[in-house]
Amino acid sequence: MERPTHRMRDLRHQGALAVLRHLHRQPGVTRSELARALDLSSGSATDLVARLKRLRLLDEVASAPSGGRGRPSPTLVAHPAGPLVCVVDISHERWRVAAVELGGRIVQHTSGRHVDREPDAVLDRVRREIAACRRRLGHRIRAVSVAVAATVRGTEVVQAATLGWRRVSLEPLRPAADVPLLVGNDASLAGLAEARRGAGAGVRVVLHLTVEVGVGGVLVVDGDLLDGATGAGGEFGHLPFGDPTLRCPCGATGCWDLLVDGRAMARQLGQPAPDDPRTAAEHILAAAPRDPAARAAVDGAARALGRGVGGLVNALDPALVTLSGLAVDLSAAAPREVDAGYRAGLMSFRRGQPPPLVPSTLGPDGRIAGAADAAFDTVLTVPGIESWSRSTARVREGAT
Template identity: 65%
Template sequence: MQQRTAAHRVHTLRRQGVLAMLRHVHDHPAATRADAARALGLSSGSAAEISTRLKGLRLAEETAGPQTGGRGRPSPVLTAHPRGPLVCAVSIGHEEWRMCTVEIGGRVVAEDSGRNPAGGARPVLDVLRGRIAAAYGEHGPRLRAVSVAVAGTVRRTTIVQASGMGWYGIDLEPLRPAPGTPLLVGNDASMAGLAEARRGTGAGARVSLHLTVEVGVGGILIVDGVPVDGATGAGGEFGHMPFGDPALDCPCGARGCWDLAVDGRAMARALGRPEPRDPRTEAGRILTSAAGDPAARAAAGAAAAALGRGVGALVNALDPELVTLSGLAAGLVATAPEELNGAYTAALMRFRRADPPPLLPSALGGRGPLLGAAEAAFDTLLSDAGLEAWSGTLT
């Protein structure tokens, strides 16, 4: 009994070491074995043993590092194994879809995109189901998970509502390529925030808040690299807090949503124009013309002030170290920085004003949702259960 317990303990420690080094390889592409050993507090012997195990499991390999100009051979770096696991990431926006296949370390090995066909959700899902099935047909069990970022409110694998696209109650289960393959679905802004916290401007912060403005406002709070997305995955719908005009009805069913105060609909309303069919494109036009058009500049300034007030309220409530901004939010900062920063500061509690969390532009931009979907998929692989399932494919 004692021998079995000791053997189990050794096996557990080895598995934990493999998982820790694999996570390091994923988070720090092209790190050397020595880098990983220092970061994880391992001896060189333990690092060598774990590296050998990673190679045997087809999870990583060591390749020649870049020339540094110094003497001697450069240290080999740990990279994804050429026959190792992959994930499929998908982003569904208001106008187009994007898809990519990604390996450990975050490198995109294949990418595809297209305009959303007319006719609602079904034609879009039909296209994506075919593309995902083709990827699974090419890679087989190497494809370990499918992760979808969508411009809508999500609960588990169902799009509860994507008002901008007119989608309600759409289950994405048909996108699962094979029984047992994990299928993850998340809001696009939340996925973008996850990517920004791990590989973008928010990297290194323990608590960061990400906000994006496209058609309305979305975002997520990230704590220790993990999104705080609620009990069912529907968290982060910041745009549906009542920071806007309470007389306005939102397509979500609530009134006075912040969404209606900061995007192309708000700017068109301020200019006396009808509600645009495509608020994102309309906002882009108004921001572009703001430099030479005082009315457009005033409309952008009002939207920027509404954005700043809401950001201040969220900072008071959530206490992030920094706030990352993407989409039209970055455009509003560039066009009307005085209005946005003034409203942000005025909304903060007094004790925060001397050293407020900085508002920083996204480093990943429009690729954030897709890269975040990939990160969420790799979270299923980089776990005890994920590695055990992968090991089963090697026998």
Template identity: 50%
Template sequence: MATERPERARNARWRAAAELLELVRRQPGITRADAARRLNVSSGTATEISARLRNLRLLTESPAPAAGRGRPTTVLHPHARGPLVLAAELRHEDWRVAVVTLDGRLHDVQSGRHRSQDPQSVLTDLREALDQARSRYPERLRAVSLAVAGTVRNDELVQASTLGWGAVDLSGLTAGTGLDFLLGNDATLAGVAETRTGAAAGAKTALHLTVEVGIGGALLLDGHPLTGAGGAGGEYGHVPFGNPASQCPCGARGCWDLEVDGRALARHLGEEPPADPRRYARQVLDRAPHEPRAARAVAATVTALAAGIAGLANAHAPEVITLGGLAVPLRIAAPTEFDAAFRGGLMTFLRAQPPPVLDAVHGDDGALHGAAAVGLDHITSESALADWAEKSPEPAAT
């Protein structure tokens, strides 16, 4: 207990700094005066905090445009030599990485398709991208935050059925680098992005759903996902909204996954299951406007999607529902069927004021932005800022 007290005291002095950095991230271009009001601190305190962060190469300031007769203020920006996160995304057919600055912006985005589905091959490609980022930013990179299309429990990938993987140890990605490693489900992290800076920003309770290969998502409270015991919650694609006779690659039967993606479209069309359900679904959507069979397959898939969303709305009563990935073009392709199935699946008391169903702002970049947000949470925590201060070189000139 005695050793915990100095640690708490060491971190406490960074609490306001962490809150200020979070504001810079959530509201790019915020002024120091606005930040002071949001933090409920005096202008003098805000000036002291920003000066300390400037000296530690965390923030810089530039003159704000003149606005009325008030005292001049400054706009807060991330320092050009401040800490960085490498956000990464591992999907069914490809991977992406981006360097993230303290304002949440993605830089140096790189991507590549999997040469094979072998885990070692995929991780080798990701490690090469990481090593390139480390060589460009040798002292600034602090953590790797990875979004993966699979089930994550206790910070480990326990199953990625769409990749054909069981449990795979992904922590070796950062072995020997000294970088912290963070891992999350891609749909969950896309939900984080939407509640922080997207369509659900400001909502206390939000439900995010993403269709790619299957469907995943998250229930979020104040921008933080409820992930259940061990962090494996949010596997909405594996609730039994589907045909009980259908066997899912996850091992369960009747999974909703099988009713809402390219595999469902192929089944409705009497075609073989596609090797790349995501790409196949986009091809069918392109055919639907001028091919009646494709249009009927889309309508059936959209009906299954909307009915399941209604069931989750009944269960969770979210303020807002956001849709990402293929859920957006699917709804656009069959809006009448979506609305009918969604409203028809709601309990009577919800139909008068159903939760709005909004398209995700971040689109295909949702998981990458979510991984970035979680990574920045980590490197701007009170303890991480204290570590950065202790390890920083001499203060920057002010």
């Protein structure tokens, strides 16, 4: 019998990876649906599914009765003993640690508020949660992926204004030398998930924007982030769309950030800069229907949001713009002002059919989903599957 060459093994891996990547984005498909989507013969799909079941990468489960004639086809799902990724979400108020399986389902989850925002305190608490997750789930944890409200370069937080961090390495969160550690801006990762499995699914070029404390986001093309040479791209809130006399905590002046969030609305009302801009924005939005001053502050932030989005559409040419966080609230509270600012900022040739502005469908969970997607991008590779196969073989040998 001819021994398989490296090329033959690689071709088999590529077929398996195509199946796993499709399952990750569309869990619950049947074998026949998978074959049609990937243009596989029935025999090839059967062989690939059988192989991946042996490797504990996927499983088939009975579908719920549909009420029609015949037995429903089983659906493909993540294997109950299959690979997981550990996802961390660090915001200005709290942390979350979750284990996520193929397909995006969260299988374990813990969370808490920051008692102390100093980097060592936050990272020590999160590191202990990652270690506990790994003790419970062992070799199944294949990567750690961190979403953080910060400007990120590699595995370093360059600056996180809301946390007060500068030049903080997140390497202490790597549980072992052979476990990949990925770090990304939370808004960028939310945009990745929104483009792949949320409101932007099926659209080739998606611009995602979120407003919490300032503006973040990312451009996603063909399901891939365009986040720059070092991962620090997408800091749209620091474009000079704002008042050049205002200095931003980032060190620049005139940042768009300073016109669209709770800080901007508080400043418009003559109030001091709030400790929690998101909560301040919620209070002002709630007061706007009965308070003309609050209404004016909301309208001003909404126009500034729309105008900035118009500028980004001119520069980046997306087919769709997805919005999350306070951007959704402003669009709901002041739709005319957002639209007026948007159209005023657009080049005239775009105004006939501008890219739609649509709310996120994933909401706050987008950060977790995006970080998981980024991690599975490293797991669902030829080296990643070979590593899983070796690890699974060792576990089986140890059990016999």
